Amino acid sequence: MSRVLDAKGKDLRAVSTQLKEMIAVGGGGVTLKNAAHLHGLCGGLKSGEITIEGNSGDYLGVLNDGALIRVTGDAGKYVADNMTRGTVLVDGDTDYGAGQYCYGGTVVVRGSAGDFTATMNKGATILIGKDVGDEVGTYMLAGDLVIVGNAGHNLGNYLIRGNIYVGGQWASLGHNIKEEPLTEADVDKLQGYLAEYAIKADPRAFRKLTPLSEKPFYK
Amino acid sequence: MPVVGAFCVTVHKDACINAQVPGKCATCVEVCPYEVYAIDGNGQVAVQNYNACVGCRICAEFCPENAIRINPAESEHLTRYPWTLGQVEEIHHKALTGEYLLRGFGTMGPLPHFDQILVVPSQLAAEPPKDKYREECEMEVVIGEDTCEKPIRLKYPVIFPAMSFGALSREAKLALAIAAAKMGIAGNTGEGGLVEEEPYYCHGYVDKEETQKKWEPGGYLVVQWSTGRWGVSADFVRAGDAVEIKIGQGAKPGMGGHLLGAKVTEEIAAVRGIPVGSDALSPCRYYDVLSFEDLKKQVAFLRDITNYEKPIWIKLGPSRPYDDVRLAAEAGVDAISLDGIAGGTGASPDLVTQGAGIPTIACIPPAVRALKDLGLHRKVKLFALGGIRNGLDAVKALAMGADGVGFGTAAEIAMGCRACMACHKGNCPYGITSQKPELRARLDPEEAGQRLANFIKATVEEIKILTMLSGHSDIKDLSEEDLRAVDPNTAAITGLKLIGYERRMPWWENEHGN
Structure with a gap:
């Protein structure tokens, strides 16, 4: 039985304080309602299971350090910004820049994601159930980015480390990126990701992108 | 511009021990990180490579017989102007390599600076001077008094501005932390992540649990939230006493940073949270701030993550001081660091350092006007950075309306730097801006920390003298x-x-x- 916190008409400080108290007390997850007007919600949490009913604002789960955050609707810009641990699940779509600057954890967007998704990802696993916009995976330094659908222009621009897997097509690739054959290990990994989050796709149909050089700026 | 062949190295054979007894002394060969000196099979020392000399003078300093002289080869600004040796060498460098000139340190040359300003002492027409020996001078600066539950109370109007681990050595970072603790002022992590000891050293403790206090009265640590976000996590943000959002810096406003993969050693990789040897590129802007509204949201969530306890700071490069400071204040920060063009850097294209930005003295008045227009002057604290060298410069900045000043380059010099302007080479002979173990070993954090504390102590006395001779007993009364x-x-x-x-x-x- 999940506890409910209604954020209607409340500001970030009030909701955040109450949410932290509820998590500290323990006793199951917390469901947040009417929280779409709040930005930076669930920031820096170390534990807790939070479900946001409906849509969320920007910077949801920023600096997340261990919490499980789920959005039943769409999320705004910069979902899971700079996350280090934990999981952020979005059932709908996200705006610009989901999973930027992440050091770890998992971001799953069942719908589509916007431009600059996974920019400067430094180790998180980021799954996008449908399509993504342009400049996705720019300056990625580590981690896996899985795009089940199609990608826009300049995919993986200046990829430094990490892998990008694409199930559909891309409009164009950025600099310092190359296509590599999918190995059995990759297939197993993708199979695991897809099964864990119940996303229907054939892991063998993905194409793998890796950096040309790990020091693209070093002469 | 630092150029090839800019210095004449002269060893006086009459005084040199090695010249008299070959093999007996080779100190210069050992200390020079640029291999200017060589030793031959007979143990004789010779100057083999004049061109490599950057003028750091470490050889002259270490020479037991004071036998070495380092002189500039040609005056930079007088001869053959505008085709000075520097300009000629710069063109040759580009013609040979196809690359622009990169260098460390800050702007040099004749730009408007504090030297063209004088302090007015008090006589009859103003409040009479105060007695420095007997009377008190109020110097405390409080940041976030009305907005935060744990405001920062700087004992003096002085901070150490952001200098990253990576640009500086670990020893230099610790020295800064110790000095901040000894003087009750604030240090800053810079954008390169957190050196483990930094938070508790800054507070004056030698252990992580903060039970054994060694350095009184204890200072503060500002953690920097930057465009590369190196080593940033919820724990990092909470480790400091304030969070600084870096927008830009004086030496290279509008540019990001780039730590070459070759310099990403195991230690730096661990602190920055990236793989060893990969390029660490700090973008020139935030990918997660697209608009002013986003900046406001960022200030708000940083407050939330730090439990509304800690001040939020912003650091700006010199661009459009009035509008930039106005926007920063409207975003809801508690303090603003405004860096002038004279601010330093670990590495930057020479022409950016020299030619992009606004002089520090021209940044302060518009910034103060912006805060006054918003009714936030003295509430949102303004720190002037960039080329501030002593108490005189500091008092001028304070009188122009700043609440405090930052000593970055001056702090490096206090640790031993001789301003050779070759920080980017990673060969700092004093171990300040180098990651090489043999060079770092030359810098003892405690000793350098004491030097820094001495420097701040003397500077604060200078601020006090000048404030009091102007007839004030509170730095806030300077105008x-x-x-x-x-x-x-x-x-x-x-x-x-x-x-x-x-x-x-x-x-x-x-x-x-x-």
Whole structure:
């Protein structure tokens, strides 16, 4: 039985304080309602299971350090910004820049994601159930980015480390990126990701992108 | 510009021990990180590579017989102007390599600076001077008093601005932390992540649990939130006493940073949270701030993550000081660091350091006006950075309306730096901006920390002397009336009264007259 916190008409400080108290007390997850007007919600949490009913604002789960955050609707810009641990699940779509600057954890967007998704990802696993916009995976330094659908222009621009897997097509690739054959290990990994989050796709149909050089700026 | 062959290295054979007894002394060969000296099979020392000398003078300093002289090869600004040796060498460098000139340190050359301003002592027409020996001078600066549950109370109007681990060695970072603790002022992590000891050293403790206090009274640590976000996590943000959002810096405003993969050693990789050897590129702007509204949200969530306890700071490069400071204040920060063009850097294209930005003295008046227009002057604290060298510069900045000043380059010099301007080479002979273990071993954090604390102590005394001779017993009472511009140009760009004329330039009277 999940506890409910209604954020209607409340500001970030009030909701955040109450949410932290509820998590500290323990006793199951917390469901947040009417929280779409709040930005930076669930920031820096170390534990807790939070479900946001409906849509969320920007910077949801920023600096997340261990919490499980789920959005039943769409999320705004910069979902899971700079996350280090934990999981952020979005059932709908996200705006610009989901999973930027992440050091770890998992971001799953069942719908589509916007431009600059996974920019400067430094180790998180980021799954996008449908399509993504342009400049996705720019300056990625580590981690896996899985795009089940199609990608826009300049995919993986200046990829430094990490892998990008694409199930559909891309409009164009950025600099310092190359296509590599999918190995059995990759297939197993993708199979695991897809099964864990119940996303229907054939892991063998993905194409793998890796950096040309790990020091693209070093002469 | 630092150029090839800019210095003449002379070893006086009469004094040199090695010249008399080959093999007996080779100190210069050992200390020079640029291999200017060589030792042959007979143990004789010779100057083999003049061109490599950057003028750091470590050989002269270590020479037991004082036998070495380092002289500039040619005066930079007089001969063959505009085709000085520097300009000629720069063109040759580009012609040979196809690359622009990169260097560390800050701007040099004749730009408007604090030297063209004088402090006005008090006589009959103003409040009489105060007695430095007997009377007190209020110097405390409180940041976030009304907005935060744990405001920062700086004992003196001084901070150490952001200098990253990576640009500086670990030893230099610790020295800064120790000095901050000893003087009760604030250190800053810079954008390169957190050195483990930094938070508790800054507070004056030698252990992580903060039970054993070694350095009184204890200072503060500002953690930097930057565009590369190196090593940033919820724990990092909470480790400091304030969070600084870096927008830009004086030496390279509008540019990001780039730590070459070759310099990403195991230690730096661990602190920055990236794989060893990969390029660490700090973008020039935030990918997660697209608009002013986003910046406001960022300030709000940083407050939330730090439990509304800690001040939020912003650091700006010199661009459009009025509008930038106004926006920063409107975003809801508690303090603003405004860096002038004279600010330093670990590495930057030479022409950016020299030619992009606004002089520090021209940044402060518009910034103060912006805060006054919003009714936030003295509430949102303004820190002037960039080329501030001593108490005199500091007092001038304070009188122009800043609440405090930052000593970055000056702090490096206090640790031993001789301003050779080759920080980017990673060969700092004093172990300040190098990651090489043999060079770092030359810098003892405690000793350098004491030097830094001494420097701040002396500087604070200077601030006190100048404040009190102007008739004030609180640095906040210093005003533009306590300053005069020496030349019309300085009066024109700062709005200060011109000496002799004793009035502000007419356009300042009309537009922004007090």
